């Protein structure tokens with residue numbers, strides 16, 4: 276069963292869900308596998324399909340991964356506070372609201388029933404722009420398809436990257452060969468509390484017709 280959403284409704288209401296994740300409701304593995312199967316239809320350079328998925332629903336492993344995420348987020352917060360001091364940005368504005376939501380996720384990550392780590396089957400260090408665009412462009416469309424397919428099934432997600440500051444430690448925990456495989460992010464996933472989400476306010480599109 277999927278939610279009765281038009282394509283545009285699905286595309287414009289798939290939010291970064293953090294506070295509205297239902298932490299008490301288990302997620303059937305079958306739903307996650309359906310979303311992964313949908314994601315496999317995403318485009319990739321040369322139809323290479325260099326993605327793989329590590330799906331964590333074991334409570335101990337989730338706890339350990341959440342610990343790594345939190346340590347990385349603390350490092351990131353330090354980097355950010357140095358930047359904020361330099362730029363004197365407004366913590367009560369939109370950035371402050373995102374930070375408050377991200378802090379909630381940070382504190383509850385171990386309780387999120389499923390943590391998904393999409394992977395790229397190569398390392399990208401030192402590659403030129405062409406190769407970087409081709410490789411990341413061959414995994415991130417599948418990641419977004421996965422998130423859309425999850426939303427259609429009443430599941431909330433948010434794409435996160437902060438744990439990659441401690442990528443090697445997460446690789447060791449998850450049995451990922453860090454010399455050959457790159458983690459693309461970490462996606463907490465749970466049923467949502469309610470299924471109605473709104474389009475967000477965005478900057479006007481920067482478009483130049485010539």
Ligand SMILES: Cc1cc2nc3c(=O)[nH]c(=O)nc-3n(C[C@H](O)[C@H](O)[C@H](O)COP(=O)(O)O)c2cc1C
Pocket residue numbers: 289290291292373376377380433434435436437438475
């Ligand atoms: C490349 C990327 C990295 C992100 N990293 C994190 C993260 O580490 N932690 C987090 O809570 N959210 C993270 N996000 C989620 C963004 O904050 C979110 O997509 C953005 O605020 C828009 O949210 P909305 O679609 O609900 O309006 C990331 C998103 C992207 C695209």
